[in-house]
Amino acid sequence: MADEFLLRMEGISKLFPGVVALDGVDLEVRPGTVHALTGENGAGKSTLMKVLIGMYQEDSGTITFEGKQVKIPDTKTGLGLGISMIHQELSYVPELTVAENIYLGREPRGKLGLVSHEQMSNDAKALFERWGIKINPNEQMKHLSVAQAQMVEIAKAISFDSRLIIMDEPTSAMTEHEVEHLYAMIAQLKDNGVSVIYITHKLDEVFKISDYVTVFRDGKLVKMLPAAELDRNKLINLMVGRELTHLFPKEHAEIGEVVLEVKNLNRGELVQDVSFELRRGEILGLAGLMGAGRTEVLETVFGIMKAESGEIVVDGKTRKITQPKDAIAANIGLLTEDRKQTGIMGVLSVRDNMIVAALPKYSPKGMLQPKRIDDACEAQRKALAVKTPSLNQLIENLSGGNQQKVLISRWLLTLPEILMIDEPTRGVDVGAKSEIHRLMSMLAQQNKAILMVSSEMPEVLGMSDRILVMHEGRITGELSREDATQEKIMQLATGTTQEA
């Protein structure tokens, strides 16, 4: 073990049919360090990590771990070596308990070789205590929040006595507080000599926790360097390979008359007495912590969830909206938060995904007009610069940012007057992000009204003309663009009583 590196990957290449996913990539990780891995979506970060844990096989290159050259043909070998990964999309068994999930496949045995639930539960409890995790190990997994489930996954990774833990955007569903906890855990891991490879899009995170930073672009390594030698602009330039003038280019748009009025909307715990107005040309930000009810407000307005009471007025007319169809008929669009669950239709083509919400406009009397559909989709593809070889490509083969663009097109094709966008740029790379922001500005300039939910403070502050803040199902305050600051939003979002 005369090696100063815990892990050295050299000249790793990986080909997928038609794509060079990794092109001779190197990566070196020192013991007890946090190594941030960043770059646009589809740059090859996840692919490289999947090679490392044995999910994919490299086509060429070598991996040296703890001074020995290794082959990792499957994930079991990876775990055996001490490499574990926390995936972005969590995979657990919802019906089993937290402890059962942690020890899945390696359950402690008691008498007669049967699983000892008691020991499993105690082991999990001890593990949680050691790492300051406040979750009941006997709780069923399905009752946990996304962030809690994430914590369990992290604890599970630790429980393998891993030497190297890979975290793929672990904080994307976490609250501020949980993020802090995670950072503390990472610090503790470092003290124990464990290394962490941390995939992230959030630049703040890169600077906050990492010792080294590696930037990927188009399947190639761009740069590997100590975090101390970097600043934000330098990092962004490395990631996109071009100067970015504005991250959040909200441009001026004429704000017109009220187009949407929501009055005293109620729906369960998370939508209580919500009222607001939205004007043409305006981007209205809806801020708040995870679980504050922002998404639920959008879903209730859109008819995905039925309102218990309240009134929705579009262009001066009260609308009865009990299903999404009604909302679409009222010229409202909703780009949902969870692209995979409620957005893309993975095995369908880009064309089918684009046109689906606007079909009534393109199929009078129920018969499709293929030529018009093709033209409309092609125009969208060009306008939004969707990177796809053709409209026939399956959407699941596109990167996250391009999928998001297709979904935006889906709504633009319905010619909405009101567009509600839930987390417009979640899981989207920096380049696509700024394109989406520009597009939102442009829609505002075209007199559309936009209601945006975002968990990213800079996005909320940068894009919104006006900001509503929610806390526990209620709107706790309204801030103008000029008045809004992170602190004020936080106060309202945490329900701090003091006037903002």
Next chain:
Amino acid sequence: MSAPPGSQITPPDERRQKFDAAAFAKKYLIFLILLAFVALLSVMTKGTFLQVENLNNVVVQSAPIGIIALGMMLAIITKGIDLSVGATVALAAVVASSLAQISNGIGAMYPGLVLPVIVPVLVGLVVGAMVGFVNGFLVAKFHIAPFIATLGMMTAARGLALIYTDGRPVSRLASGFNYLGQGSLLSIPVPIWLFAICAAITYVILRRTRFGRHVYAIGGNEQAARVSGINISRVQIGIYTLIGLLAGLAGIILAGRIGSGNPQLGTGIELDAITAAVIGGTSFNGGVGTVWGTIVGALILGIINNGLDLMNVSPFMQMVVKGVIIVLAIIMDERKNR
């Protein structure tokens, strides 16, 4: 509607794909398999298989299964299934037959009743569609899993067919009715015409109508389809009603072919239809399935049956072979999705 939002964007990848043998083989795999089977059987039967009479026979045998498989494909595309088609075949067949009997014959259910052939045919179709509608209604409005809803219907509809006929076949049918199962038009058997017409209509529905896009969208992602304004219930009811209609037609053809409406008709045909759809590339994961694939799937199934007959393979062995083929088809489907 929206101007180009970025000059800093590299132009989309416009690479023209060169001929890719692997991709071609994958896309047309099902046709290649069909050709391989035809070639294999032609050789092994020393040409008997290729005789026009035999080929006609194969397609006629495949037609009722294929007609039902078209509907089954729609259900499977939306991650559903219809187990009740066999029972629907029987119910439609006995009801239609009872109205198509030679009225003064022995054992006529309605002595003295004389109807033009079109009436029993339409009634049979309506009976099938009604069964399907109930299935669709249960699935859409009560959110019962299609497997369960149609499992219930499978038993109930078969029971109704038995009650209606007292468990006896309804025989001595008008020749005009039997024509649908036995006749020929332009020297092509009528069942083949009917299969072709059903396939063409299903093709148009799937490729050229809003309803067809909705079917794929629901299979691709039901939640996303709902958010996109699709009325899921209506599409589901439409699908199952259409399946019932197709099963009703298959029942009429089968009754016409043997000249009798038997309440035991169509037993097990649901499995053949599922097999045909799956061999044809319809995916149980939803969102994937084509009319061409399903036609070929039905033909492959028919060819296997016929070929094994010609080679004097015992019917018991034939079941084993079919079972293996179903599993192989699913394995291939899974691998394609990797």
